[in-house]
């Protein structure tokens with residue numbers, strides 16, 4: 001593989017201000033892509049941008065707000081005229097309440113970010129991707145494969161995201177857009193305190209970024225539709 005296999009390509013990462021999204025931005029930037037960093041907090045996005053090996057663009061947006069997502073799509077068309085890679089990474093947690101005690105507004109926030117937000121991004125950015133083909137990678141979770149007591153809304157959002165991904169992968173397969181989902185176990189970020197786990201044994205954001213880099217540099221004839229990512233040692 002050449003050292004910059006993504007040279008000339010544009011990659012958008014949601015939730016790029018910290019954690020897994022910031023690590024994915026670093027990885028794709030190092031592979032030669034021009035990365036577009038999105039999230040709600042401009043200062044965090046600018047912090048990510050400063051650490052990248054190549055120039056990037058900061059375009060704040062809230063994935064719960066279709067108009068703000070569509071504004072980013074218009075800016076990408078105007079600035080770059082292309083989009084090759086969409087990484088739907090933005091997400092929020094919610095791991096401290098059984099479902100029957102969960103306030104409905106927390107249900108709404110989790111589902112609107114983790115599932116509806118991905119729909120909005122696919123709706124806004126797929127027209128750009130269709131022009132040349134490309135990749136969509138959705139960051140789900142092992143909570144989208146398993147039961148998660150006290151995290152039912154989060155789990156439901158990720159089970160939904162997996163079903164959305166498998167379906168959209170078939171919708172776009174013939175149009176040269178490869179759609180994949182990555183389901184990591186616990187990752188050492190601010191999303192959750194991961195009480196009782198040994199943080200040194202947990203997955204790190206760079207581990208997820210490595211998988212994303214593999215997916216978007218896969219030779220054209222095939223694609224890995226789903227990756228379940230586990231730490232080598234149980235944390």
Ligand SMILES: NC(=O)c1ccc[n+]([C@@H]2O[C@H](COP(=O)([O-])OP(=O)(O)OC[C@H]3O[C@@H](n4cnc5c(N)ncnc54)[C@H](OP(=O)(O)O)[C@@H]3O)[C@@H](O)[C@H]2O)c1
Nearest residue numbers: 015017019020039040041062063090091141186187189191
């Ligand atoms: N950490 C884990 O154990 C783990 C395991 C499996 C999967 N995941 C998934 O990995 C993804 C990234 O999580 P992380 O662990 O890196 O969490 P994190 O450190 O909390 O980062 C989440 C990012 O998403 C952004 N975000 C949240 N709501 C948003 C919105 N409405 N619009 C745009 N951006 C928004 C946040 O920025 P702003 O608040 O500034 O918008 C932040 O940059 C999530 O989808 C998560 O479910 C995490």
